[in-house]
Amino acid sequence: MKAKDRRLAELRSSITEVSPAEALELQQKGAALIDVRDTEEVVQGSPENAHRLGRSFLELRIEDAVPDLDKTLCVMCAGGVRSMFAAEALKRLGYKDVRSIAGGFSRWKNEGHPFETPTFLSSEDRERYARHLTITDVGEAGQLKLLDSKVLLIGAGGLGSPAAYYLAAAGIGNLGLVDHDIVDRSNLQRQILHTEARVGMPKVESAKIALEALNSSINITTYETHLDSSNVEDIFSNYDIIVDGTDNMATRYLINDACVKLGLPNVHGAVYRFEGQLTVFWPAYEKQGTGCYRCMFPEPPPPELSPSCAEAGVLGVMPGILGLLQAVETIKILLDIGEPLVGRQLHYDALTTQFTMLKTRKNPSCRYCGEGAEFPGYDDYAQVCASNA
Amino acid sequence: MDDKQLDRYSRQILLPEIDIAGQEKLLRSRVLIIGAGGLGSPAALYMAGSGIGHILINDHDTVDISNLHRQILHRTSAIGHSKTTSAIKTLHELNPDIKITAISQKLDRDALQILLDEVDAVVDASDNFPTRYALNSACADRRKPLISGAVIKMEGQVSVFRHDLTGYPCFECLYSRHDHEASNLNCSDLGILAPVAGIIGSIMATETIKVLLSLNGTLAGRLLLLNAKNMIFRSVKLHKDPHCPVCSINPPIQDQNLGKLCH
Numbered sequence: 001m002k003a004k005d006r007r008l009a010e011l012r013s014s015i016t017e018v019s020p021a022e023a024l025e026l027q028q029k030g031a032a033l034i035d036v037r038d039t040e041e042v043v044q045g046s047p048e049n050a051h052r053l054g055r056s057f058l059e060l061r062i063e064d065a066v067p068d069l070d071k072t073l074c075v076m077c078a079g080g081v082r083s084m085f086a087a088e089a090l091k092r093l094g095y096k097d098v099r100s101i102a103g104g105f106s107r108w109k110n111e112g113h114p115f116e117t118p119t120f121l122s123s124e125d126r127e128r129y130a131r132h133l134t135i136t137d138v139g140e141a142g143q144l145k146l147l148d149s150k151v152l153l154i155g156a157g158g159l160g161s162p163a164a165y166y167l168a169a170a171g172i173g174n175l176g177l178v179d180h181d182i183v184d185r186s187n188l189q190r191q192i193l194h195t196e197a198r199v200g201m202p203k204v205e206s207a208k209i210a211l212e213a214l215n216s217s218i219n220i221t222t223y224e225t226h227l228d229s230s231n232v233e234d235i236f237s238n239y240d241i242i243v244d245g246t247d248n249m250a251t252r253y254l255i256n257d258a259c260v261k262l263g264l265p266n267v268h269g270a271v272y273r274f275e276g277q278l279t280v281f282w283p284a285y286e287k288q289g290t291g292c293y294r295c296m297f298p299e300p301p302p303p304e305l306s307p308s309c310a311e312a313g314v315l316g317v318m319p320g321i322l323g324l325l326q327a328v329e330t331i332k333i334l335l336d337i338g339e340p341l342v343g344r345q346l347h348y349d350a351l352t353t354q355f356t357m358l359k360t361r362k363n364p365s366c367r368y369c370g371e372g373a374e375f376p377g378y379d380d381y382a383q384v385c386a387s388n389a
Numbered sequence: 390m391d392d393k394q395l396d397r398y399s400r401q402i403l404l405p406e407i408d409i410a411g412q413e414k415l416l417r418s419r420v421l422i423i424g425a426g427g428l429g430s431p432a433a434l435y436m437a438g439s440g441i442g443h444i445l446i447n448d449h450d451t452v453d454i455s456n457l458h459r460q461i462l463h464r465t466s467a468i469g470h471s472k473t474t475s476a477i478k479t480l481h482e483l484n485p486d487i488k489i490t491a492i493s494q495k496l497d498r499d500a501l502q503i504l505l506d507e508v509d510a511v512v513d514a515s516d517n518f519p520t521r522y523a524l525n526s527a528c529a530d531r532r533k534p535l536i537s538g539a540v541i542k543m544e545g546q547v548s549v550f551r552h553d554l555t556g557y558p559c560f561e562c563l564y565s566r567h568d569h570e571a572s573n574l575n576c577s578d579l580g581i582l583a584p585v586a587g588i589i590g591s592i593m594a595t596e597t598i599k600v601l602l603s604l605n606g607t608l609a610g611r612l613l614l615l616n617a618k619n620m621i622f623r624s625v626k627l628h629k630d631p632h633c634p635v636c637s638i639n640p641p642i643q644d645q646n647l648g649k650l651c652h
Contacts, residue, residue, distance in 0.1 A: 130455040134580035135542050137618075162431070162587060165461045170583035186399045188483055192434045192461075195482040213464040214457060273404060278620075313403030317435040317598065320591040324431070327584035328617050338543070338618030346620060350595050351406070352606040353613060355622035 011084045015091070016099045020108040023074040023101045031072035032065070034058075036086040037105065041078060045115045047108060050076065052118065058086055059093055064136070072097040079104040119144060125217070129171050137337040147173040147218075149334045152239040154178045154227060154255055156203040158319030159245030159269050159326060161193040166327040167243075168211040168218055172334075175211065176239060178223040179203040190316035227251055229378035232258040241333055243326050244268045249300045250381035256281060256293035260368045261375050265340075267329050268293065269322040271314055276322040279345040279360060280329055283369035290342040291362030292369040300381055318350060390416070394486060398440050411602050412440060416487075418601045419443040421504055423524060424514035425472040426450070427581060428538050430462040431590035432512055432597070437480040437487060439598060444480065445508060447492040448472040459583040498527065505531040510600050512593055513537040518564075525560035528552045529635045535560065536597045538589045543582045543617040545589035548627065549596050549608040552636070557609050562630035585617050 018026065024047075027033045033050040035042060042052050051065040055077075066073065073095055077083040083100040090098045101108070109115060121129070121140055125147070132138040138146075151172050153160045156179040168175055181203050183194045191203075198206040204222035211220055223235055236242060236258050244255050244266055252268075259266040263284035270277050281292045325346070332338050347356045364371050390413065395402065398412045407415075418441050422429050425448035433446055450472050452463045467475035473491035480489050496504065501523070505511065511533050513524050521537065528535040528550065535550040537560055551557040592613065599607045614623045631637055 124454070127454045129458050131458055131581050132583070134578070135582060137543065138580070138582065162584075162591070166459070166584040166587050169458050169461055171458065185393065185396050189398055189400055189438050189440070190435075192438060192483060196485050197482065213466065214461060216465060274406070312400075313405075313407070314400050315404065315407070315595070315598070316401060316439040317591050317594045320431065320435050321588060321595065324584045324587040324591060325620070328582065328588065329620070331582065331584065332618075339620070341620050344620075346622075351599075351604065353592075353596070353608050353611070353624070355613075355624075357621070 015087045017102040018099045034075045069094045076101045077104045142335045146171045150174040150239045152176040153243045155245035156207040158190045159323035161191045162320045162323035163327045168215050174219045176221045177204045180226040241265045260292050267326045269326045271318045274350040276348045278325045280342045294368050295363035295366045415440050416442040419508040420510050421445045421508040422512040423447050425476040427459045427586035428514035428590040430460045431587045432594045435594040437484045443488040445490045449495050459586045501527045510534045534600045538593045540586045540589050545615045547592045548612045551609040558627040558629040559636040561635040562633045
């Protein structure tokens with residue numbers, strides 16, 4: 001008898017074996033299913049909701065996956081042998097009720113129990129996003145989620161430049177860009193997506209060149225169009241989240257109204273001279289009641305009173321900071337980490353380097369997001385200002 | 390300024406705090422950026438865009454694929470190339486109007502001090518404590534303002550150390566050398582949420598521009614802390630350490646070897 005067989009026989013007397021059917025029943029009652037096979041095996045299929053920890057890092061990773069030592073663990077490998085050794089290791093680590101699934105995944109599959117074919121990062125993506133994988137708030141599952149996300153940026157200008165750059169770099173799998181403008185030399189002081197050589201080119205085209213040079217593995221969709229009530233829903237309905245990078249009042253209301261109607265989070269940023277503000281409008285947010293842009297400003301001011309105008313001065317780096325803050329909020333919402341800036345508005349004064357937080361309130365009688373409000377339709381306001389921040 | 394420059398910087402010239410005189414001052418300014426990585430990328434891009442006339446950028450590293458999730462100065466095609474060469478290319482494409490100098494060798498104390506005499510401000514966008522101490526000490530020696538930032542995971546911090554003025558605390562007043570000098574801690578190894586590096590680098594650029602324009606209200610004597618998880622910024626007052634080996638009136642004898650550890 002080989003040493004491993006002798007040891008296996010010993011283990012069978014101390015580790016309880018369960019059938020796949022029993023394991024599934026235990027899982028449904030709250031037990032954790034631990035798949036200890038290698039990645040190449042797991043990609044062929046793995047039980048739904050299993051913790052795919054592999055064998056080599058099992059002891060190092062188990063506590064992040066299952067912190068409760070009293071929880072029942074059902075360990076799975078391909079045929080039921082490796083899982084015995086893994087179960088023993090987990091018992092020694094302090095888990096009180098550890099069982100091995102007899103027959104492993106092959107029997108699980110043959111008996112027709114539910115499984116899925118999970119996706120993993122490619123080895124190149126594992127390197128590219130290495131600094132995200134070491135953050136517990138992101139990790140492999142989070143990075144896969146980002147790669148599967150769809151983010152729409154309105155404006156490839158001052159706010160959109162840094163937001164798009166970092167969202168592309170961070171691996172947002174599908175980025176949409178809406179802008180009808182062309183690159184002007186006076187943009188380059190703050191719109192870092194564009195270059196001197198691309199002056200005169202449509203901004204979305206210039207942006208796509210810059211973003212693909214940084215990260216060609218993501219999908220970039222460009223909309224060289226003016227956003228209006230006739231196209232807003234068609235475009236927005238393809239995305240999970242909208243980043244408002246316009247300083248155009250009419251478009252800002254349109255974005256708000258469409259986001260309210262479609263239930264999308266609206267990550268809102270704005271800059272003026274040495275000041276900037278950031279908030280997330282998301283009336284459909286389940287965790288917290290929150291209002292929309294119209295709760296604060298029910299109607300746009302007349303053009304002559306609008307503070308937002310192409311010719312207002314702005315320090316180049318101001319939209320940079322605000323666009324980056326928008327990118328962070330976007331990732332937080334996509335991954336459901338931390339506390340998103342809903343119901344709060346951050347104000348930044350660059351001249352004094354003061355950040356102030358204000359509470360924002362929902363207006364219960366808001367025409368768009370108030371209680372029982374029925375969508376009143378889009379208002380096509382006259383353009384106040386044609387240029388992006 | 391010629392017409393092209395007036396066009397390029399028009400949105401800044403419209404600010405009364407900058408105007409033509411301020412923009413000309415920026416165009417005459419020289420800034421040394423240590424590090425063309427996560428913090429240096431946004432800092433350099435925004436300073437170049439704003440028309441800082443001469444940017445000197447120091448990094449001895451080459452571009453690695455794992456840099457690209459946050460280091461937007463570089464491109465996939467630059468993997469394996471020197472970071473400063475890659476940086477110069479990107480910065481010049483954004484603004485061909487300014488001078489950019491690449492310094493791709495490690496700087497010893499003497500080289501650093503010679504460089505400092507040529508610049509108006511120094512941006513510490515490095516990622517390790519030995520470099521930070523060496524820079525702080527050299528800036529104290531040459532009386533240059535030092536704009537310093539750091540990020541880790543979803544947190545970041547920024548401050549301005551006014552070695553050019555008297556009475557302000559310095560980096561070593563904040564972090565005692567005894568506690569950190571031996572630290573091999575490299576923040577990027579612990580992970581960084583990509584745009585958090587961008588925020589901190591951009592705030593560093595803002596503070597640098599304020600220093601160059603002699604605007605009040607910089608982070609001198611304050612440390613700005615960001616927790617991006619709940620998006621709370623806090624600013625804490627920093628105190629000058631009366632026994633600081635770098636900036637106190639009668640400092641203890643300095644370690645002359647320290648400069649050799651620099652980046």
